[in-house]
Amino acid sequence: MGESRVLSRAEALQLEPGWRHACHVLLCAPCPGRLRGRVPLRHAVLMQMRFDGLLGFPGGFVEPRDGSLEAGLSRELREELGPGAAALSLAEGDYLGARCAETPRRLVAHFYAKRLSLEQLRALENGAPRAEEHGLEVLGLVRVPLHTLRDGVRGLPTFLSNRFAGCAREQLLEALRVLRLVPEAELRRADAASRKRL
Numbered sequence: 718m719g720e721s722r723v724l725s726r727a728e729a730l731q732l733e734p735g736w737r738h739a740c741h742v743l744l745c746a747p748c749p750g751r752l753r754g755r756v757p758l759r760h761a762v763l764m765q766m767r768f769d770g771l772l773g774f775p776g777g778f779v780e781p782r783d784g785s786l787e788a789g790l791s792r793e794l795r796e797e798l799g800p801g802a803a804a805l806s807l808a809e810g811d812y813l814g815a816r817c818a819e820t821p822r823r824l825v826a827h828f829y830a831k832r833l834s835l836e837q838l839r840a841l842e843n844g845a846p847r848a849e850e851h852g853l854e855v856l857g858l859v860r861v862p863l864h865t866l867r868d869g870v871r872g873l874p875t876f877l878s879n880r881f882a883g884c885a886r887e888q889l890l891e892a893l894r895v896l897r898l899v900p901e902a903e904l905r906r907a908d909a910a911s912r913k914r915l
């Protein structure tokens with residue numbers, strides 16, 4: 718995805734038919750554990766390693782037959798995460814925002830976030846290897862390291878130095894900030910440190 722522009726859901730839905738719509742979701746849960754007994758993990762946030770070697774969120778293109786953005790997202794989640802995803806019941810209230818870009822093709826990326834319990838999130842992780850797309854479009858779910866280790870590089874900054882699909886990197890940073898999953902100053906430092914390594 719080239720340079721992307723933020724727009725509201727209403728603006729996104731009024732774009733001409735030449736635009737394709739995709740929906741992706743950040744799934745997260747409180748995670749009380751400590752890494753090496755010291756570093757607080759705080760939250761479990763899911764992304765996935767895709768068939769093209771890029772990191773992205775679960776989701777995909779919405780098709781006209783889906784009827785709505787949320788129905789399209791739910792279908793994609795069942796394909797990528799397995800039947801357990803049916804219990805997620807994503808709704809308009811879970812909408813975080815949209816970004817659009819003209820290149821390489823006209824695409825509107827709608828983004829959602831859903832807070833789960835750690836048990837629900839673990840159940841999805843356990844069920845994902847039995848999903849239709851597992852080993853095909855989706856190579857595995859990963860948890861995003863939200864911490865930054867003492868060297869200022871390992872953890873979230875290194876994770877952010879990976880390559881991401883579409884505007885997934887911007888979506889991740891925005892969601893971590895808006896949902897207050899990482900303190901803002903820490904997030905800014907991690908972003909800056911990762912850019913030095915890109």
Ligand SMILES: O=c1[nH]cnc2c1ncn2[C@@H]1O[C@H](COP(=O)(O)OP(=O)(O)O)[C@@H](O)[C@H]1O
Pocket residue numbers: 718739741772773774775776777778779793824826854882883884885888
């Ligand atoms: O996590 C993401 N956030 C934003 N855009 C993404 C993400 N993952 C993929 N994309 C983009 O969304 C579009 C749909 O891709 P995806 O591979 O998810 O759909 P599909 O599963 O229906 O084929 C592509 O243009 C892709 O680059």
